[in-house]
Amino acid sequence: xxxxxxxxxxxxxxxxxxLVAVWWIVAAVFFAPKGGGSYAAVPTPPQVVQAFLDxxxxxxxxxxxxxxxxxxxxxxxxxxxxLALSALVIVLPWLEGVLTQVAVIxxxxxxxxxxxxxxxxxxxAERAGEPSxxxxxxxxxxxxxxxxxxxxxxxxAADRASLDVxxxxxxxxxxxxxxxxxIAALPSVLSALQIAVPAAFLGAVLGEYxxxxxxxxxxxxxxxxxxxxxxxxxxxFLLCAIVAIVGYAILGFxxxxxxxxxxxxxx
Numbered sequence: 253x254x255x256x257x258x259x260x261x262x263x264x265x266x267x268x269x270x271l272v273a274v275w276w277i278v279a280a281v282f283f284a285p286k287g288g289g290s291y292a293a294v295p296t297p298p299q300v301v302q303a304f305l306d307x308x309x310x311x312x313x314x315x316x317x318x319x320x321x322x323x324x325x326x327x328x329x330x331x332x333x334x335l336a337l338s339a340l341v342i343v344l345p346w347l348e349g350v351l352t353q354v355a356v357i358x359x360x361x362x363x364x365x366x367x368x369x370x371x372x373x374x375x376x377a378e379r380a381g382e383p384s385x386x387x388x389x390x391x392x393x394x395x396x397x398x399x400x401x402x403x404x405x406x407x408x409a410a411d412r413a414s415l416d417v418x419x420x421x422x423x424x425x426x427x428x429x430x431x432x433x434x435i436a437a438l439p440s441v442l443s444a445l446q447i448a449v450p451a452a453f454l455g456a457v458l459g460e461y462x463x464x465x466x467x468x469x470x471x472x473x474x475x476x477x478x479x480x481x482x483x484x485x486x487x488x489f490l491l492c493a494i495v496a497i498v499g500y501a502i503l504g505f506x507x508x509x510x511x512x513x514x515x516x517x518x519x
Contacts, residue, residue: 272297295483300490303483312472312491319456319469320495322383326391327452331445333392334399342407342429351400359397363390363455367462376464384468387459394455395448402444406437442507449503450496457492 258266276297283294295303304312334355341348367390374385410433418428460470469488476484 293482295486299483300486303481304487307484307487312487315467315469315472315488316491316495318377318381318383318465318467319387319453319460322387322459322468323391323453323456325383326388326393326456327395327448329388330392330395330452331399331448334396335403335441338400338403338407339429339434341404342433343425348404352404355397355400358393363393363458366390366393367459370459371462371464376462377466380466384460384465386462387456387465387468390459391452391455394451398447398451399441399444402440402447403437406440407433409440410436439507439511442503442511446500446503446507449499453492453496453499 275294279292279294279296283292292299337347337351341351367386370389371386374389376384376386407429410428414432415428418431423431457469457473460468461474465471469492473485473488476482476488
């Protein structure tokens with residue numbers, strides 16, 4: 253007798269509904285406002301929805317558009333530099349140790365330590381609504397290590413026999429890179445780029461926290477926390493999660509289209 257399995261979307265929907273139900277119960281029972289307070293630390297889902305409707309989508313889009321712009325620029329710079337240097341390592345193998353050490357250093361340095369230094373050197377936004385240079389730098393820094401590691405692993409995973417064929421016919425390391433290694437590395441590279449999406453957004457938000465920016469996700473979070481407007485804080489929290497999940501899913505979809513063999517499907 254065969255068991256009927258629920259589709260993935262149904263399992264996900266049930267999980268979301270259960271999570272919202274638990275959130276609602278915990279907020280209503282354990283975090284109800286006391287002493288006449290207007291907002292609880294953990295608002296109920298209807299309060300969060302009402303806060304979103306009261307502020308309007310335009311209010312949040314104004315903040316998120318700036319942060320998304322910073323994250324996108326940092327994403328391109330950080331990943332572009334990581335991909336270029338990783339490819340250079342294949343052509344010049346003696347650079348691998350240097351690149352690996354630099355990548356590890358960028359990963360190990362706490363952002364709270366390097367952020368103020370980046371703010372002093374790079375500054376923030378020149379005018380309201382423009383991207384912050386510090387946020388862009390931290391977004392790029394947040395994705396560099398992951399992309400370097402994923403790209404190097406992918407480039408080194410190329411089939412040895414195929415590399416030998418290129419060498420026998422007089423091909424150089426650069427020819428091996430173009431003809432064999434890049435194709436073999438695509439699944440690993442795309443996986444690294446997928447992971448880098450939420451990392452870049454988080455780096456941009458953290459970069460805004462260091463100041464010299466008037467419009468963005470972090471300034472709204474700070475002002476909402478200072479005014480104890482917890483429903484708005486939760487709205488921003490949920491919107492940040494949605495942005496990260498959507499970006500991650502889009503890159504995953506692109507990866508499945510470009511490298512169908514990595515999932516066992518035919519192109």
